[in-house]
Amino acid sequence: MQWANKSERTVYANRWFSVNLADVELPDGRHLDHFLIRLRPVAVATVVNEANEVLLLWRHRFITDSWGWELAAGVVEDGEDVVRAAARELEEETGWRPGPLRHLMSVEPSNGLTDARHHIYWADEGEYVGHPVDDFESDRREWVPLKVVPDLVARGEVPAANMAAALLLLHHLRLGQDAMP
Numbered sequence: 001m002q003w004a005n006k007s008e009r010t011v012y013a014n015r016w017f018s019v020n021l022a023d024v025e026l027p028d029g030r031h032l033d034h035f036l037i038r039l040r041p042v043a044v045a046t047v048v049n050e051a052n053e054v055l056l057l058w059r060h061r062f063i064t065d066s067w068g069w070e071l072a073a074g075v076v077e078d079g080e081d082v083v084r085a086a087a088r089e090l091e092e093e094t095g096w097r098p099g100p101l102r103h104l105m106s107v108e109p110s111n112g113l114t115d116a117r118h119h120i121y122w123a124d125e126g127e128y129v130g131h132p133v134d135d136f137e138s139d140r141r142e143w144v145p146l147k148v149v150p151d152l153v154a155r156g157e158v159p160a161a162n163m164a165a166a167l168l169l170l171h172h173l174r175l176g177q178d179a180m181p
Contacts (some may be wrong), residue, residue, distance in 0.1 A: 001027045008036075016040060016075055017114075039116040043085035044073040044166065047098050047126035052146045052174050054167065055094055055126070057138035061159075068159040069144065069152060071120070071166060072137075086121045094141045095132040099125035104169060109162045120166045146171045 004025040012019040017039045024034045047055045056069045072093040076085040083101050091097045101121040108117055132141065144152070149171040158164040 003027070006031070011035075035113075037114040037116070039114055040075040040077075041082060041085075042073055042116060042118040043076050043082050043089055044071050044118055044120040044162070045086035045090040045098055045101060045122065046071045046166075046170075047090070047096055047123045048146065048170060048174055049124075049126075049143060051143075053143035054146055054149070054170060055090075055096060056142055056144050057093060058140045058142065059138040064159070066159055067139075068157055068163075069167075070138075070158070070160060070163050073118070082119045083121060086119065090126075091129065091132075092134045093132055093137045095128055095130050096126040097129045098123035099127075104166055107162050107165060109160075118162045120162070122166075122170060146174055 006023045006025050008020050008022040010018045010020050017037055020036050020038055022034045022036055024032050026032065049055075055072075057072060058067065059070055060067050072090040074085065074089040074092075076082050080088075083103075086101055087098050098121075101123050104120045104122050106117055106119045108115070110116065146167075149158075149167045152158050153164045153168060158167060
């Protein structure tokens with residue numbers, strides 16, 4: 001069953017996103033109004049060091065009034081390469097400049113409401129270049145052992161689904177099946 005977007009109009013827009021109203025035709029011919037959010041791509045990055053620790057941010061999200069572990073992330077600016085944006089966000093938010101970034105995964109965190117795509121990268125080396133420019137983004141930045149990631153996710157300490165998926169995949173890639181509880 002495929003829904004068809006027959007028309008769409010913007011009801012609000014700013015430099016980061018737009019809220020649109022679509023006229024959607026269902027397979028049986030009925031129509032419904034459906035709101036959707038159009039977003040810029042999001043670039044996400046982290047570093048996993050030789051000790052199999054991952055660089056994370058502990059931050060508060062006012063929208064859900066919750067604290068949790070996250071990876072550095074932000075929107076891709078106009079004309080900016082996604083990999084470059086991921087490296088920029090990591091450095092701005094953590095003070096660490098990553099080595100060569102590898103693509104880990106791309107996900108659509110809420111594809112029933114938004115077209116946002118999050119492109120997640122990681123490096124196995126990084127260089128500390130100084131205090132983060134965007135230190136207001138998080139309460140602290142820490143190297144967290146990958147071996148504790150499944151427990152963090154299970155306890156709800158990684159509330160964002162895209163971050164949980166990325167961390168669990170990094171856990172699997174670096175530590176393998178044998179490390180699972």
